[in-house]
Amino acid sequence: MSFLVTGGAGYIGSHVVHALGEAGLDAVVVDDLSSGHADFVRDVPLIEGTILDTDLLRRSIVEHGVTVVVHLAGYKYAGVSVTRPLHTYEQNVAGTISLLNAMAAEGVDKIVFSSSAAVFGTPDVDLVTEETPTNPESPYGESKLIGEWLMRDQARATGLHHTSLRYFNVVGSAVDSLFDTSPHNLFPLVINALESGSTPHINGADYDTPDGTCVRDYVHVGDLAISHVAAAKALDEGRRLEPVYNLGSGEGVSVREIMDAFVKVTGNDFEPAIAPRRAGDPARIVASGEKAARDLDWKMRNTLTDMVQSAWQAAQSHRR
Incomplete structure (x- = not known):
């Protein structure tokens, strides 16, 4: 089997x-x-x-x-x-x-x-x-x-x-040898920017959310x-x-909160650049994970800091 x-x-x-x-x-x-x-x-x-x-x-x-x-x-x-x-x-x-x-x-x-x-x-x-x-x-x-x-x-x-x-x-990595290599996803984009000495950016900071940036699961x-x-x-x-x-968090985090977590984890004290909104980006998409929690052992075992730390650590491990 x-x-x-x-x-x-x-x-x-x-x-x-x-x-x-x-x-x-x-x-x-x-x-x-x-x-x-x-x-x-x-x-x-x-x-x-x-x-x-x-x-x-x-x-x-x-x-x-x-x-x-x-x-x-x-x-x-x-x-x-x-x-x-x-x-x-x-x-x-x-x-x-x-x-x-x-x-x-x-x-x-x-x-x-x-x-x-x-x-x-x-x-x-x-x-x-x-x-x-x-x-x-x-x-x-x-x-x-x-x-x-x-x-x-x-x-x-x-x-x-x-x-x-x-x-x-x-996002994140559970094993240092396994990591996100997508050219389109936020975490690899931020990590690649920091490693190249450029400034990560946020697409739009004027949404109807607590800090003006998009909220996602x-x-x-x-x-x-x-x-x-x-x-x-x-x-x-x-x-x-x-x-x-x-498989949702029920709460979500904003892109600004993710940038702040990268500052904390990496020690790179950067201020993200604000770029124009991307067409079609809704202000907020967050899902309930209640049914998956009931049937599929679904839970948020990792904090945002854990997610960023594991992604950064895996990327650094790969570079060495």
């Missing part, structure tokens, strides 16, 4: 593989390494290839005795997806269809799907719940919502056991990984889960 982690060489996926190992569970990774890193995968088999290759997935399932899939592979850059919609749909929709076909062909009927808060678009509520209407505003968000529909419809047709985990801004990648494993174990043990869960 093993757990197949698609995208397991990526930032989040590699943390899920690490958490599976910590739980004493065997894993196998399929990743095309388009944004993942082979050296993020240690002590488990790494099969290099695309999830669009259904035959490769079928062989991997059979050869490694896969019983549960944790599906994280996909193209995740929401902004870029606007200019690359067909690529986004190919990777995220066609890739998921390929995976579900491979699972059905080999009799695997349990899957945890890595979804996204991008399915909500710009909600007009203070606290997002699983019942908040979905209204994605990018091909990326649309592709994730379609992924949820694929799980739902395959469950109706074949009895697939599934759940989808929606999450927001993932920032969650630690290690906490996120634990709940992915909890979901996979629950399905493996035959427990019924909700079709979707929000």
Whole structure:
């Protein structure tokens, strides 16, 4: 018995593989390494290839005795997806269809799907719940919502056991050797700026929030990984889960608070530059994590300082 982690060489996926190992569970990774890193995968088999290759997935399932899939592979850059919609749909929709076909062909009927808060678009509520209407505003968000529909419809047709985990801004590191290398995410952007001697910036400081900067759910990648494993174990043990869960903080933090935490942690006494707002950035998106706390061992184990400290430490460890 093993757990197949698609995208397991990526930032989040590699943390899920690490958490599976910590739980004493065997894993196998399929990743095309388009944004993942082979050296993020240690002590488990790494099969290099695309999830669009259904035959490769079928062989991997059979050869490694896969019983549960944790599906994280996909193209995740929401902004870029606007200019690359067909690529986004190919990777995220066609890739998921390929995976579900491979699972059905080999009799695997349990899957945890890595979804996204991008399915909500710009909600007009203070606290997002699983019942908040979905209204994605990018091909990326649309592709994730379609992924949820694929799980739902395959469950109706074949009895697939599934759940989808929606999450927001993932940060920090649980292991120094695993870190965020995205060119679009806030923490790597701040760290790269500080290391290069430039000044980090904030996109807009005139929002209707306590300090004028956007408020978001920032969650630690290690906490996120634990709940992915909890979901996979629950399905493996035959427990019924909700079709979707929000892995939210319930409170959120502002971009200004993040900058202040970087000043405290790094000792770089900088004042962030204020840049113009980015189009489409809502003032606040924060979600409730109550259902996930009930069913998936979801909790905010790390403070904002912990998140920044772990991200900074992992980046410094990599540089040495």
